[in-house]
Amino acid sequence: METRLQRLFLSACLGTSLLFGLAAPIAAQEQSLKIEPQIERDPVTQDKLDDESFVFAVRGGLLSLNDFGSSGLAAAQLGYHINEDFYVAFDYAKAKAGLTSFEKLSGAAPLLTDEQRQWQYYGAQLGYVLFPGEVFLTRNYAMNSALSIFVGGGNVDFAGDNVFAIQAGSQFRVYLTDWIAADLVLSDYVFETSVLAEQKSQHSLSLALGFAVYF
Amino acid sequence: MKFGKNTASCALALLLSFCAVLSSASAEETAQAQAETQGIRVWVDSAYVDLHMGPGSGYPIKTSAIKGEQLQLLITRGNWVQVLFRGEKLWLDEVNLAFLLNADKTPFQQAGDSFDQYRQRDWEASFMYGDFNGASYYQVSAGYVFSPIVSSELSVGQASGLQADHQIVELSFYLSPFDHWQISPYFGVGGGMVRTNPKTILVQTEDRSDLITSAEIGVKYYLSRNFVARAAYRHGVISTSRNENDESITWKLGFSVFF
Structure with missing residues (x-):
């Protein structure tokens, strides 16, 4: 009787131990299948997007200088779009003044040296996109466009003098692609000059055509 | 005929680049769309x-x-x-x-909240325009922000008056005690050099450089993104080589970009 009980007890023990012994690795195996990722989650946010609000433009055109005729103008601009309406930009423009009528007619010695004839402007401006829109090249093909107005201030270096200047004008931009645009800029540089003896305020109008690249 | 030559070369260069851009634009667009x-x-x-x-x-x-x-x-x-x-x-x-x-x-x-980014900014660049003793004045400056309250700035200014031009370089330190306000007042002191170039045609006068020390009070208004509008009044004392010192009064208005 005793041995029978012992046998029963032992077989029960063996059974349970076998059961648990087998079950344990399976459970462990199941657990090990649930692999927790070790990488940290990098939240996808708006900051991940590339900001292409900067624009660099180069232009060439004409500058009309009072008394000095018209001359070729080269200009460069670095701008930043604050939002859909406003942008700020730094401007640089360069031209070389021609001869005055007096110099041409009298045949006298030139009033300015070659170096003094170099006209330079550098300054900053604030622009406002007045009319955003589209231009239609054909019935079914349109490109985005924007007409902006701007005002700014800076320096004019001309005739050996460095004077404050106000720049105002308008810019018509046609977007050839998302990041290249063609520009037509009409601009007025207003500055005081005393190069021809009397102090006077001078309006120098310029018209320039060029390209702008967004980055 | 300098005018004609310049214009022709400008126009030609532009026309060429225009054609190049137009032809590359369409090819580029398809490539971009694929990529x-x-x-x-x-x-x-x-x-x-x-x-x-x-x-x-x-x-x-x-x-x-x-x-x-x-x-x-x-x-x-x-x-x-x-x-x-x-x-x-x-x-x-x-x-x-x-x-x-x-x-x-x-x-x-x-x-993220851009106002928080504004308060935690490190670098700031400003452009301001105004009046320096009756002359047109503008300045560009770059500043380092030590904490939301303490900041420094190096400014280079140019004033163009009827009698003289001035170039002013100054290093300043500012305190903004109410940094958590959207319109935040600030004040500070600074010093540097003023270079004066008298504008006289008849009399030859020499350029001169003098020391300037000044105090500024102003206000900053956080606009949006990384733009701040700024207005300030600055009072300076220019230590000249003459018996008396000159005073300078500057009003200026402009904007800052922070990084």
């Missing part, structure tokens, strides 16, 4: 979002994406986001980013 499978994939979670032709509410709405439709966010410009939708590149107003879901159905996270 741009990147971007961030998101799903619309509101009834619909409008997609415009250009980055501005003035550009016409081309189409709308309805709830559950997928967009790919590509770039941002100003307050607009360029998206790829059904193979077309269109523009989405930034405010609509709040109605988008990520792939794991969590809401798309917009850019």
Whole structure:
């Protein structure tokens, strides 16, 4: 009787131990299948997007200088779009003044040296996109466009003098692609000059055509 | 005939580059469309979002994406986001980013609170325009912000008057005690050099450089993104080689960009 009980007890023990012994690795195996990722989650946010609000433009055109005729103008601009309406930009423009009528007619010695004839402007401006829109090249093909107005201030270096200047004008931009645009800029540089003896305020109008690249 | 030569060469160069850009533009667009499978994939979670032709509410709405439709966010410009939708590149107003879901159905996270970014800024660049003792004045400056309250700035200014031009270089330190206000007053002191170039045609006068020490009081107004409007009054004392010192009064208005 005793041995029978012992046998029963032992077989029960063996059974349970076998059961648990087998079950344990399976459970462990199941657990090990649930692999927790070790990488940290990098939240996808708006900051991940590339900001292409900067624009660099180069232009060439004409500058009309009072008394000095018209001359070729080269200009460069670095701008930043604050939002859909406003942008700020730094401007640089360069031209070389021609001869005055007096110099041409009298045949006298030139009033300015070659170096003094170099006209330079550098300054900053604030622009406002007045009319955003589209231009239609054909019935079914349109490109985005924007007409902006701007005002700014800076320096004019001309005739050996460095004077404050106000720049105002308008810019018509046609977007050839998302990041290249063609520009037509009409601009007025207003500055005081005393190069021809009397102090006077001078309006120098310029018209320039060029390209702008967004980055 | 310098004028004719210059203009002709300018026009020719522009025409050539215009043609080059036009021809490369179409090829580039197709290549770009193929390559741009990147971007961030998101799903619309509101009834619909409008997609415009250009980055501005003035550009016409081309189409709308309805709830559950997928967009790919590509770039941002100003307050607009360029998206790829059904193979077309269109523009989405930034405010609509709040109605988008990520792939794991969590809401798309917009850019952090920019006012907090403003308070935690390190570098600041400013452009200001105003009046220096009756002369037109403008300055550019760069500053380092030690803490939301303490900052430093190096400024270079140019004043163009009828009698003289001045170039002013100054290093200043500022305190802004109410940094958590959107309109925040500040004050500070600084010092540097003033270079004066008298504008006389008849009498030859020499340029001179003098020391300047000054105090400034002003106000900064946080506009949006990384732009701050700024107005200030600065009072300076110029130590001249004469028996008496000159005073300078500067009013200026401008904006700062911070990084």
